[in-house]
Amino acid sequence: MNEPPGSPAFAIGAIEPSHRSRIAEILRSTENFRDEEVDVALEVFDAAFGDEDYVLVGAFLSRESGIRHRESMGPEAVPIPDARFPIPDLVGFAIYGPTMGTDRTYDLYWIAVDRSAQGTGCGSVLLSEVERRLEALHARMLVIETSSRSDYAATRTFYLRRGYVEAARIREFYARQDDRIILTKRLAGSPREGWGAVA
Numbered sequence: 418m419n420e421p422p423g424s425p426a427f428a429i430g431a432i433e434p435s436h437r438s439r440i441a442e443i444l445r446s447t448e449n450f451r452d453e454e455v456d457v458a459l460e461v462f463d464a465a466f467g468d469e470d471y472v473l474v475g476a477f478l479s480r481e482s483g484i485r486h487r488e489s490m491g492p493e494a495v496p497i498p499d500a501r502f503p504i505p506d507l508v509g510f511a512i513y514g515p516t517m518g519t520d521r522t523y524d525l526y527w528i529a530v531d532r533s534a535q536g537t538g539c540g541s542v543l544l545s546e547v548e549r550r551l552e553a554l555h556a557r558m559l560v561i562e563t564s565s566r567s568d569y570a571a572t573r574t575f576y577l578r579r580g581y582v583e584a585a586r587i588r589e590f591y592a593r594q595d596d597r598i599i600l601t602k603r604l605a606g607s608p609r610e611g612w613g614a615v616a
């Protein structure tokens with residue numbers, strides 16, 4: 418499918434410890450996460466180096482296209498192809514890992530895209546990459562937890578349109594009128610063998 422004109426292209430790449438401040442910047446740019454949630458995300462980020470239970474994936478803006486930096490352009494920045502403009506390379510990331518005590522179930526711990534790049538396909542590229550890697554590992558299921566708050570409405574739509582279904586909901590888990598929603602997706606790569614297999 419042809420990309421619409423001006424649509425940025427994203428490349429999947431490795432995240433290094435030196436990306437820590439950029440990760441914090443991305444998390445804050447979303448305005449979805451409280452300070453303590455950003456701190457928890459950074460703790461998970463730190464743990465990911467040297468711990469195979471946390472895997473980091475980065476989405477980088479390809480050099481051919483550009484999203485002007487939101488600090489230069491304001492939060493309403495839109496993707497503008499402009500290779501001359503200084504751009505932050507890393508625009509989104511995901512952290513996932515195996516769920517302890519399960520047969521090939523995985524958790525998506527975090528996914529976030531810089532606000533200036535949201536709605537341009539970056540999150541879809543990241544989630545597809547996570548699913549592709551998990552299917553290669555014959556993972557059975559990916560589990561995502563999110564909030565029922567109205568500021569997560571676009572996020573929930575994002576997951577539902579990508580095949581995730583609400584598997585459970587704990588009313589007022591996070592706070593009053595803020596449910597914990599557990600979304601799951603069965604992955605295509607699961608072989609028949611496994612703990613749960615029946616003849």
Ligand SMILES: CC(C)(COP(=O)(O)OP(=O)(O)OC[C@H]1O[C@@H](n2cnc3c(N)ncnc32)[C@H](O)[C@@H]1OP(=O)(O)O)[C@@H](O)C(=O)NCCC(=O)NCCS
Pocket residue numbers: 447449527528529530531534535536537538539540541542562563564569571572574575578
């Ligand atoms: C959720 C998120 C990772 C999706 O990434 P993204 O790059 O915006 O998503 P894409 O451009 O690939 O897909 C856009 C789709 O997601 C939804 N969406 C979510 N947030 C959006 C936003 N801010 N702007 C536009 N669309 C958004 C739309 O419904 C859109 O639907 P479509 O399939 O009809 O196009 C990203 O918006 C984000 O970081 N949100 C804030 C942090 C967050 O909620 N993280 C998840 C915590 S559980």
